[in-house]
Amino acid sequence: MIPRVLEPESMDGPDEVAQYDAMDHRAVNDRFVADFLAAHGPCRGGEILDVGTGTARIPIALALADPKARIVGFDLAPAMLERAGRNVAEAGVADRIRFILGDAKSPASLGDVRYEAVLSNTIVHHIPDPAPALAAMVERLEPGGTLMIRDLARPDDAETLAALVERYAGEESPEARELFRASLHAALTVDEATRLAAGAGLPADCIAMTSDRHWTLTWRRPA
Ligand SMILES: C[S@@+](CC[C@H](N)C(=O)[O-])C[C@H]1O[C@@H](n2cnc3c(N)ncnc32)[C@H](O)[C@@H]1O
Known part of the structure; x- marks a missing residue:
């Protein structure tokens, strides 16, 4: 088993x-949005929180896929949110996406509000x-709300990790290949993700491998 090696x-x-x-x-991103809508159903008009929104590519895809989607993008990095704001304006969905700067490790910074759904892609x-x-x-998460968290899964051995880098980043720049390699190294294994979910009181079957390199947590809070 290769150890977890954190990245910045x-x-x-x-x-x-x-x-x-x-x-x-x-x-x-399109697969994330399709899987979310399949789990949640059509958006109901409440706000959806995207934790670690980056440059808002997933909020934009969701807003374009569902005219009732309203999203709050949350991120630690001002430069990411600055680019996110430009991307949202260019996509013509600025009236349904807003941003909050904050740290997901400090629960208070997420505010007291309950959301129709909480999403997160590749930040764990x-x-x-x-x-x-x-x-x-x-x-x-409000009652009846959907939690969907997806991240890379750290493979068991260095050979599998190298093969994933080759398969999915072989054509990318050296910097992009290195970023993907480091992210796979920093990721949780699916067993670690299952223990994480159990620690938050969620059922073990809410976690599944959903591709050769991702695990996904999908859970609906009882209404
Ligand atoms: C790999 S990017 C993913 C961005 C986006 N979710 C996507 O799928 O394109 C990870 C993002 O998580 C943000 N992030 C990392 N730690 C965070 C934290 N503790 N609280 C909020 N955002 C965080 C980073 O600044 C970065 O924008």
């Missing part, structure tokens, strides 16, 4: 933001101890 938490350098935003994540691996952030996300 915040992605706030201008070069880092530009490099991340230039990577083509459309296929995985950035957080050294994700338990307080997960507890805060569960707490912010």
Whole structure:
């Protein structure tokens, strides 16, 4: 089993933001949105919280897919949110997406509001101890609301990790390949993710491997 090796938490350098935003994540983002809508059903008009929103590619895809979607993008990095604001304006959905700067590890910064759904894509691996952030996300969910968290899964061995980097980032720049390799190293295994969910009082079957490199937590708070 390869050990978890953390990478920097915040992605706030201008070069880092530009490099991340230039990577083509459309296929995985569209799959995230389709899986969320399949689990949740059509948006009901309440606000949806996206934790670690980055440059808002998932909120934009969700707003374009469902005209009732209203999203709050939450992130630690001002430079990410600055780019996110521009992307949202360019996509013509600025009237349904707003942003909050804050740290998911400090539950108070998520505010007292309950959300129709809480989403998060590929941020768990950035957080050294994700338990307080997960507890805060569960707490912010209104009755009947959907929690969907997806992240990379750390493979068991170095050969599998190298093969994933080759398969999914082989054509990318050396910097993008290195970012993907480091992210896989920093990720939880699916067993660690299952223990994390259990620690937040969620059932073990809420976690599943949903691709050869992602686990997904899907849970509906009882109405
Ligand atoms: C790999 S990016 C993913 C962005 C976006 N979810 C996506 O799928 O394109 C991870 C994001 O999580 C943010 N992040 C990391 N730790 C955070 C924390 N403790 N609280 C809020 N955001 C955090 C980073 O600043 C970065 O924007």
